[in-house]
Amino acid sequence: TAMSSETQNITNDPYDIHDRATRSVILNYEGKGDTKAFTDAQEISYLQYDVYGNSERQAIDTYSASDMALASLTSHKVIENNYGSTGETISVLQADGVTTNKSAAYARKKGNTLSSTVTEYTGKTESLDTLISRTISTTSLFDIKGNAIDQQSDRFVADASDSLTLVTRTAIHNGDIDARGDAHTQEITTFTTDSTGANLLETDYQVITSRSFD
Numbered sequence: 001t002a003m004s005s006e007t008q009n010i011t012n013d014p015y016d017i018h019d020r021a022t023r024s025v026i027l028n029y030e031g032k033g034d035t036k037a038f039t040d041a042q043e044i045s046y047l048q049y050d051v052y053g054n055s056e057r058q059a060i061d062t063y064s065a066s067d068m069a070l071a072s073l074t075s076h077k078v079i080e081n082n083y084g085s086t087g088e089t090i091s092v093l094q095a096d097g098v099t100t101n102k103s104a105a106y107a108r109k110k111g112n113t114l115s116s117t118v119t120e121y122t123g124k125t126e127s128l129d130t131l132i133s134r135t136i137s138t139t140s141l142f143d144i145k146g147n148a149i150d151q152q153s154d155r156f157v158a159d160a161s162d163s164l165t166l167v168t169r170t171a172i173h174n175g176d177i178d179a180r181g182d183a184h185t186q187e188i189t190t191f192t193t194d195s196t197g198a199n200l201l202e203t204d205y206q207v208i209t210s211r212s213f214d
Contacts, residue, residue, distance in 0.1 A: 005031060006029065007029040008027065045059045078118070088114075092143065139151045153172070154168075186206075188205070
């Protein structure tokens with residue numbers, strides 16, 4: 001059985017005074033070598049970092065052409081990561097099973113967000129007319145190393161009146177987290193709303209175990 005493969009050509013430039021990339025271009029191909037075929041291109045703009053090097057705001061533009069001409073733009077996403085403000089606290093599950101509060105900087109230093117918002121538009125003009133969807137992911141519980149245990153992701157789509165309507169909610173519980181922060185067990189529950197964006201109903205439940213990492 002033939003197995004497909006993908007190739008990426010990644011360029012990072014320029015770098016800021018802290019040696020952090022402000023822009024990356026990724027060219028994606030199907031296959032390898034001389035026979036590889038172009039699939040799409042992504043331009044990632046890192047708009048804001050915190051003092052720990054965490055990306056607080058970035059934009060991802062996807063193009064169907066390798067020259068990334070504006071006419072070939074297929075998606076414009078803005079990602080805003082919230083690591084907590086001064087004085088903000090997070091819930092931390094200790095080794096003895098007791099939950100306590102710690103400074104949000106505890107997770108920030110690990111690079112884990114309190115919340116992340118991804119908004120997708122049809123074009124670079126960010127308005128209600130071009131709005132496609134918005135996904136808001138939050139973490140409500142961390143372990144003693146600042147790794148996420150309980151997370152929730154709400155996905156909204158723009159309806160006919162350009163209002164955002166909730167369509168799905170995904171709850172994730174990460175277990176058996178190793179020293180690198182990888183969860184070897186995940187429980188994923190998906191809820192789906194009705195046609196009005198209300199009345200969430202559980203539609204899927206998965207338990208993923210024995211996950212392996214490189």
